[in-house]
Amino acid sequence: MGLNLKFFDALKFLVRKPHTVRVPYEKKEVAKRYRGIHVNDWSKCIGCGNCAKICTCQAIEMVEIPTLEPKMGQTNLRPQVDYGRCSFCGQCVDVCPTGSLKLSTEYEIISSDVKDFKFIPNLNHDSGPGTGWESDTETSFLDFNRVEMPERDPAERKKDFEWVLEGFSEEEAIFEATRCLGCALCVQGCPTGMYIPEYINAIFHKNYEKSVDWMFVNNPLPEICGTVCTHRCEEACVYHNRGQAIQIRYLKGFAAGKVPDYEKVVGISKKRTGKKVALIGAGPASLSCAFYLRREGIDAVIYEAQEAPGGMLKLGIPRYRLPQSILDKEIDFIKKQGVVFKFGTRVGKDITFEKLHEEYDAVFIGTGYHIGMTMGIPGEEGKDVFDAATLLKDVSLGKEVKIGKKVLVIGGGDVAMDATRTALRLGAEVVILSYRRRYVDMPASDEEKHEAEAEGVQFLTQTLPTEIVRDKSGNIVKVKYVETEMVYEEGAKRPKPVPKMDDVKEWDIDTVIMAIGQKPDWSYLPEKWRKMLKFDKRMKNIIVNDDMMTDIEGVFAGGDVVNPRKDAISAIADGRKAALGIIKYLGIKR
């Protein structure tokens, strides 16, 4: 009986449509997420090689593409995939920091030739956005969010000159150091080419001594750089493409801070060669140069016009950004190496340049840009108008500086930010920052802008002061200004600010600080020597060769007077390069 029913049951299959997918006449749609053949968007790919590193089958090989130019944060390598190895797991996609790599929904390579299974993926097999195995910042293995540096409360910190940052805790530092993939693209961003992956890895292993040891290879001021560096490395970091770069700078500062005595790690050179070198200016370039000279047994004597070492590190950067303790620690260690400092000795006045050149085996010029420029608008002659460089220098040296309650700072660079925040700390109630271009055009780093804003600085962009109005007794009462508009010109890289001269407005101001740039001081060089040096077109920078030697035999130069980047880390890089050049010039074997 049961069997009979089953017979009828079977009848229903007569009319049912067969579920066979009649490939190839009928296509079965592949799932959206299917992991097929690789697609690589070369415009996004930076050739960091993380895909090759994670591949469990060693299917990915990084091959050099001769037609590509390596750029900052980018190599000319591109992944080549061997489908004789690939297992289509998609981990390369999930680890790709830029999101250039994906697996498409195409899956077929059928061939009799083994060679067809190995190629460099590009957009050829792309199945379109939203299909295939893609990875965004959420689904990636990587964490695109950095550990933010803890800061003091803006309302509190603007009252004093103490350090605004609180520093990482060990836990935070190691958590951040974990993110480093070791791809070393950041090294290209660093002027002095520090061993960033190595020292971050040492931090990850809590081996701070090893970490500092790596830093000293090409930077004798690691903790200073770990506090105030312009961190170009972070712009080259692979995370920077889609998220926040690793806190390379603060990690460096953290590790250096964990080692109280560098002597134990780096040691003090006992070498003596009898050669001696004079260095003009005690800024980062000279410090770095002197350190590496002393490491090779060359006596280094630094001539400095001021009474304190550090150059712009000391005089330009306010103490709330770079505490005195850090400066002391690092410069003392350089002193310990046997570098001689002659403070209060202005070359050209207290000792002539010729004498230095005669007495010493080589001379290094690291005088920097320390003369502040002014705008040249009516009313700027007189009291209560400062240039930022002088103001910051006086504050740093502990001189008494009096400013008013309503301060106008002109400029948009880092120095301008320093000036605004210093003004706040000097007791100003209202600080206005005037900049002629847009907010995004400001050369100051984002974090300094944010910090200044948090402390209450008002940003008035696209404004141009035209006149400082004084009352009869000479006090400033007003500043007249006009607004500007941004005009794009054919062929120009960025829009130009054009002032709208017919609409003049005013601010109530009693102090003006101009932070519109600095220039070098060549007064110590006699005319004869100055002619022998070769300058660039704008008569600002000295041109040097690969060993940092100027056109005068035995005279080397570095820092702001040479390189256009004008930051501490470039100066340190120059100093080190010059030291190596001097060592080579003096014929000392290393």
Next chain:
Amino acid sequence: MAKIRDFDYEYFIGPQHPGATGNMSYHVWAEGDTIIKIEPNLGYLHRGFEKLTELRHWIKNFPLILRICVPEPDINEVLYAMAIEELNEIDVPERAQYIRIIVLELARLSAYLLYFGGVAGTIGLYTVPQWTIGDRDYILDLFEELTGGRVYHIYQTIGGVRRDIPEGFKERVLKTVDYLEKRLKDYDNLFFQHPIFEKRAKGIGIVDKDAALRFSVTGPNLRAAGVNYDVRKKEPYLIYDRFQFDVPDMYKDGDTYSRVMQRRYEFEESIKIIRQAAADMPEGPVNIKIRNPFEYRVKEGSVYVKLESSKGEYGFYVVSDGGVKPYRLHVRGPSFSHGLQLVRHIAKGTNIADISMILFSLDVCPPDAER
């Protein structure tokens, strides 16, 4: 190749799939058509997984480890993730746990469908594999949609799953399990109540309770012998303790028929679990960030984790020395117990014609025994 010595035969079954989902051969000595001795001969699929895992970072082992068991790869991934999570004391997000349950149970369904087809194939009911394996493809379609791969999913990661479920996926899962439940009735007519099957399978290849315990048999084979042991109930891993399901216990004979029917009823229970998991699934994240795959470390220690696969208790013994790579990983495949020692015991005295059905009904998977 058979050598004739008087009335004894000596020959190999295999290595061409001797009623097992993989290459493996059984060296058989027979008298007439009665087997007097059987000796498993392995090594056709030994790839040295345990060695390979020691050479790779923790995360890199996910694409590798699941290849141990081809019919049901997900268990390997989940177990490996579970081992790491236990050693590192990671709390897996709720949603990921539910997704894992759905994946595991779908994998069990697909493995059982393959099993039904295989058993039926060994006794000549060739329509059954056409149906079951055809229907299994719908589960593979679901997997493809969810994980991006048909068979090898590589979907698990440390602390969760790699992607969230796509939109409308739950509905499609429910639709597919509804369909499969309906199809079970067709299978009943075609296979489970088929007189040929009943005649061929009843009383054949008996693994009684004593033998099952003696040879450390686990899983459905043990349950078909009347021992109610299911890891999901005894030591609930993931979140199995939240679901209402039964472990069928109406079959106690331990013969081939019981083993097949045991799985047929477990099939229904799995569908129940999937429905509950789909209904209860909370919103939220599906994984944790491991931050740096190349520096991911697992705390020093050793752990034995196990779960209930379609073939029995599947276990990983993982040793970590605190480094970026596993120090040792031992895979305890269920087939190591019921595919080797048990077969030596039960095959004696059986008919040659039945041996491949018996082997298939045990669900021997050589890859998990050999690795």
Next chain:
Amino acid sequence: MKLFNFSQSRSLWMMHFCTGCGAMEMPPTMTSRFDMERFGIIPMATPRQSDLLLITGYLTIKTLKRVVRAYEQMPTPRYVLGFGSCTINGGMYWDSYNVIKKLELYIPVDIYINGCMPRPEAIIDAFLKLREMIAKGEANAWKKYIENYEWYKKNQSEVFDVEKWSIKNEK
């Protein structure tokens, strides 16, 4: 000859020696969902009656010995289809001590499919391509085996002891 090739291509009996993971996609290909019998391809249990040898994935050294033996038993013309990455360059098991890396060193291969493992659609496409090649008379890898027999034997003997295995020359 053309007619012969054409007929050959329309009825491929494949030696069902499923060796690795790739075997897992064969059941769906063979059964109702994709149904490769539409193309006259059916599995065959003995090498002596089959035309097509599928190497569905990795081969351990122990399996390779059986594969070579099976291959040599097959009548010519015989075709070999390499499935998945493992047969091309070792695939997942590129550093495994027990798995061979390049199949073409040991037996000649007519056509490869990539994938780990290949989808049924890709398998069917590969069958169709092979059919086309046979019809055109291009699938001649088996001739290579006879011509370069010594070379193949040398490669085989590097990974296993041929003497002990006594594989007979079936030329």
Next chain:
Amino acid sequence: MLKNGVLKMKNEEQIKKDIETTFGELVKVHIKRRHRIKVDAPKNMTLPILAYLKQRGFHQFTLLTCVDWIKKGMFELVYNLYSLDYNVHVLVSTHINRENESMPTAINIYEMAFDYEREIHEMFGVEFEGHPRLGEFLLEDWKGMPPMRKDFDTRAYVEEKFNVKDLTKELFTRKEQPYRGPGSNG
């Protein structure tokens, strides 16, 4: 998994107490978590413990594995037993010297140890005294060092045996410069 830790572990404590009282101080018993007990035993105590546990109802020989502690020069053998009644896994671990030390076979207590011991013998080269057939198991015609030992380099082996190149080379590494101390590096 963590939540299991807070539940009462009656069975586990009972077994721990029993083993400790039966075998004395030489045997160290740790409850690792719920359902898992690890027993560290000296070599000569291992088999008696297995026999004792079998008698206590630990019917399931879940696995036997070996860990190569190459730095210590030891093999760790782990016998994993399970009891349905107690619902507990006991992992009995013992250490033997890497070279020239054998272990008595457990097949007289647990039949299931037969194949496990064959595997361990083949993969690690551990000798099991009294085992009737320690021969080829998974590998065929294997010559040389057992592959699962830590000092067996599978990539070098593959390079030589299968004539493949560049396996040991990482395909992408940063060109690391030798570190020569501060200031001395160009």
